[in-house]
Amino acid sequence: MNVSFRNRTPKHRETLWGWGLMVPTLLGLFFFTVGPFLVAIYISFTSWSLFQGPVWVGLANYKKMFHDPLFWTSWWNTAVYTGFSVPLSMIIGLGIAVLLNRKLRGMAFFRVLFFAPMTIGVVASGLLWAWMFSPQYGLLNYIFHFVGLGPFRWLTSASTCLMSIIIVGVWRALGFTIVIFLAGLQSIPEALYDAAAVDGAGGWRKFRHITIPMLSPTIFFSTLIGVIMSFQVFEQTYVMTQGGPGNSTLTIIYFIYQNGFSYLRMGYASAVSVSFLLVIVMGTTLLLRFQDRLVHYEN
Amino acid sequence: MRTKPELESKKLEFNQSGKKISDSQARTKFGKQLITGSVYLLLILVALVVIFPIIWMVLTSFKLEGEVQVYPPTILPKAWSLSAYRNVFKLYPFWLFLLNSFLISIAVTVGTLISSSMAAFSLVHLRFRGREVIFLAILGTLMVPFAATMVPIFIEMAKVHWLNTWYPLIVPAFLGNAYGIFLLRQLFRGIPRELGEAAKLDGCGPLRILCFIYVPLSKSAFAALGVVTFINSWNNMLAPLIFVNDRNKMPVSVGLAYLNGQGSSIWSWIMAASTVSVVPLLLMYAIGQKYVVMGMTMTERNK
Numbered sequence: 001m002n003v004s005f006r007n008r009t010p011k012h013r014e015t016l017w018g019w020g021l022m023v024p025t026l027l028g029l030f031f032f033t034v035g036p037f038l039v040a041i042y043i044s045f046t047s048w049s050l051f052q053g054p055v056w057v058g059l060a061n062y063k064k065m066f067h068d069p070l071f072w073t074s075w076w077n078t079a080v081y082t083g084f085s086v087p088l089s090m091i092i093g094l095g096i097a098v099l100l101n102r103k104l105r106g107m108a109f110f111r112v113l114f115f116a117p118m119t120i121g122v123v124a125s126g127l128l129w130a131w132m133f134s135p136q137y138g139l140l141n142y143i144f145h146f147v148g149l150g151p152f153r154w155l156t157s158a159s160t161c162l163m164s165i166i167i168v169g170v171w172r173a174l175g176f177t178i179v180i181f182l183a184g185l186q187s188i189p190e191a192l193y194d195a196a197a198v199d200g201a202g203g204w205r206k207f208r209h210i211t212i213p214m215l216s217p218t219i220f221f222s223t224l225i226g227v228i229m230s231f232q233v234f235e236q237t238y239v240m241t242q243g244g245p246g247n248s249t250l251t252i253i254y255f256i257y258q259n260g261f262s263y264l265r266m267g268y269a270s271a272v273s274v275s276f277l278l279v280i281v282m283g284t285t286l287l288l289r290f291q292d293r294l295v296h297y298e299n
Numbered sequence: 300m301r302t303k304p305e306l307e308s309k310k311l312e313f314n315q316s317g318k319k320i321s322d323s324q325a326r327t328k329f330g331k332q333l334i335t336g337s338v339y340l341l342l343i344l345v346a347l348v349v350i351f352p353i354i355w356m357v358l359t360s361f362k363l364e365g366e367v368q369v370y371p372p373t374i375l376p377k378a379w380s381l382s383a384y385r386n387v388f389k390l391y392p393f394w395l396f397l398l399n400s401f402l403i404s405i406a407v408t409v410g411t412l413i414s415s416s417m418a419a420f421s422l423v424h425l426r427f428r429g430r431e432v433i434f435l436a437i438l439g440t441l442m443v444p445f446a447a448t449m450v451p452i453f454i455e456m457a458k459v460h461w462l463n464t465w466y467p468l469i470v471p472a473f474l475g476n477a478y479g480i481f482l483l484r485q486l487f488r489g490i491p492r493e494l495g496e497a498a499k500l501d502g503c504g505p506l507r508i509l510c511f512i513y514v515p516l517s518k519s520a521f522a523a524l525g526v527v528t529f530i531n532s533w534n535n536m537l538a539p540l541i542f543v544n545d546r547n548k549m550p551v552s553v554g555l556a557y558l559n560g561q562g563s564s565i566w567s568w569i570m571a572a573s574t575v576s577v578v579p580l581l582l583m584y585a586i587g588q589k590y591v592v593m594g595m596t597m598t599e600r601n602k
Contacts, residue, residue, distance in 0.1 A: 017505045018427030025418040028474025033440040036448035119584045121534030124573040128356040253446045260450045
């Protein structure tokens with residue numbers, strides 16, 4: 001390939017190489033992200049069952065969606081899941097990271113332990129927690145029995161089911177937030193704390209006025225990633241509850257999956273996908289725009 | 300002038316209780332030991348909460364079928380038995396699931412490394428018109444999760460008759476991965492341009508500059524990206540669930556869900572299957588934990 005470029009100007013050649021090395025990525029953008037994104041918008045205006053070709057139905061899918069209580073239920077469940085699992089894993093993660101951020105022996109070992117749940121898959125962790133949650137023979141009810149609580153019905157009751165899924169989510173994300181926050185904490189210059197100590201600042205004030213602002217970029221980005229990730233919660237509900245009981249763990253991706261692949265309503269599933277994309281894109285853009293106000297950057 | 304240990308002890312006291320303890324008190328050896336001791340105690344407690352579910356999974360897998368249906372549950376198996384493992388491998392093509400996962404994940408990892416390094420190199424080292432636009436487009440795709448476009452991709456795959464094959468899982472990896480491009484871009488940016496320029500004067504083309512200068516200089520990033528890609532691919536479940544229905548082509552993630560979906564499955568079997576599916580990952584993590592942590596947190600840290 002190089003030979004054919006030889007007689008061209010160097011600048012020209014660099015352009016060709018630049019685009020050339022991008023070819024796989026551009027194909028990927030076309031066939032697996034941007035293309036499908038646009039196609040999803042088109043399909044959302046059609047009725048399509050895979051066997052019967054697309055029929056243009058205008059806004060019918062969207063009208064149906066806004067009147068579909070299950071659509072709102074699945075958004076609500078997704079929001080509740082996100083609203084609990086993200087802050088919980090952040091707060092607990094930050095607390096543990098603060099504890100770990102000192103030069104005691106064995107810290108590396110604890111770090112390895114805390115990160116382990118991240119590596120085992122969502123399916124396996126969903127299953128092992130389903131077993132822990134078992135109302136009859138599960139370990140959790142047995143433990144709670146000792147402190148005089150329970151027995152809880154966990155995954156088998158509509159009122160505790162989503163909470164149980166949130167516990168699994170926090171358990172998995174915890175290691176990640178701990179490691180992220182640890183890295184953030186270690187990058188805070190010691191001198192800042194020393195200066196504050198000279199000025200007579202106590203522990204809480206140091207935490208509030210040094211640790212939190214210095215960590216704010218880390219907090220911001222792990223919130224952003226955490227929210228985007230937990231909006232996509234699917235595997236847990238698929239293996240643990242199948243969306244039940246009584247749709248109490250029906251999440252938005254599960255709803256899309258169900259409509260698209262169980263009922264083969266491609267048009268309707270696409271309309272819901274478009275709502276999902278809109279929320280993610282708008283949410284991310286808004287958060288990034290307000291970043292300057294929320295986050296303290298040095299210099 | 301304060302000495303370093305003293306400053307550390309000051310940090311310790313505030314972290315521990317949130318309120319200030321007087322200096323003289325903190326300076327005593329006993330107080331310091333007390334704080335260290337309670338920190339360790341707390342850490343062990345948290346570690347137990349985090350790790351015990353995994354241990355519980357392994358313990359359960361060694362129990363006999365009858366023992367998982369008693370209350371109160373036994374902590375250690377009364378008799379360590381391989382019966383659950385035997386049944387899982389007898390009733391399900393579990394070796395095949397594992398082999399499938401392994402082959403798919405290797406292919407996905409290789410594809411991601413090749414395509415991401417090409418794109419990242421192009422973004423960092425080459426100057427050409429349209430570069431910023433491409434970069435923004437890649438940035439944008441981070442916001443479009445697979446789940447949101449799975450319906451059109453499914454239709455697309457049906458049209459090209461790729462359903463029930465591994466192509467929908469493997470081919471996208473060879474066509475760039477936004478996360479991988481970012482990770483490598485961060486590292487490539489730290490490599491002095493002059494190295495590449497010098498090689499160019501010696502007659503090296505861009506491909507050779509990428510292979511012989513950029514890649515060797517960012518070995519740890521490749522290791523990190525490789526390990527994380529492998530783990531994520533191994534754990535990926537939604538895509539194979541949609542695209543692969545044939546039991547003999549399933550990766551272990553879907554195989555596990557499938558096994559769980561069979562009403563006849565007993566908890567000790569499910570835990571045995573889960574343990575088997577997790578062991579390769581835990582081994583990998585144990586060997587390359589540095590790279591796993593690095594890969595999973597890298598893009599995060601370099602914002």
